[in-house]
Every structure is written in structure tokens, then in C-alpha cells.
Amino acid sequence: MSKNDVGPIHRLFNATRYSFQGLGHAWVNEGAFRLEIYLLVIIALPLGWFLGKSAVERALLIGSCLLVVVVELVNSAIEAVVDRIGKEYHELSGRAKDMGSAAVFCSLLLAAAVWLVVLFG
Secondary structure (H helix, E strand, O other), X not given: OOOOOOOHHHHHHHHHHHHHHHHHHHHHHOXXXXXXXXXXXXXXXXXXXXXXXXXXXXXXXXXXXXXXXXXXXXXXXXXXXXXXXXXXXXXXXXXXXXXXXXXXXXXXXXHHHHHHHHHHO
């Protein structure tokens, strides 16, 4: 085994560390991410838990809101890569950022639809 080969436990440890670093970067640099986490923890988690009548309903209510956070992280990553390339406007850069934003919007619509169907459907 060479110096660069690492075992599965070490890879898992590193992957977990990088994931937490990514969450930390998102928390420090992304206001939308912080807002979504606050809304998730203060409103969506408690309401989803108490309003869901079954485990499946709770999973749908809470999971749809967690999906918004996941998509926000991906959108933030896209924006960081685009900004790394350059701050000057380029049509493709604008398109990439707009599509990332659209993905967040679609995840919000999905979460709203799930909540409406579960609670009133």
C-alpha cells in the first residue's frame, strides 16, 4: 500500500469532514442557505412532525423542505464555480446561475405542493 492509498474508514472520515466544511462555507457565505435552515428548524420540522398523521406524511413534509436545502447547496456550488471563472458577464455564466436559481424555485414549488396535498388533499 502506497502513501497515497487510504482505507475506506479514512476515506469516509475525509468525506464527512469535507461535507461539514461545505456546510460551514454555505452557512458563512450564503444568506439564503441560513434563512432556509432557520425556516426548516423553527417552522418546517416542528410543523411537519405534528401535522403529519403518519410516518410517510411526516417524511414527505419534512423531506420536501430538506430537498430545498439540498438544491440550495447545489445552486451555491454552481454560483461559486461560475464566480471562480470570472466576475465579468458571460451569457453562459448567467444561464448557469439562472438555471441554478430556477432549480431552487422548482424545489420550493415542489415543497409547497407536497404540503398542500398532504394537509388538504
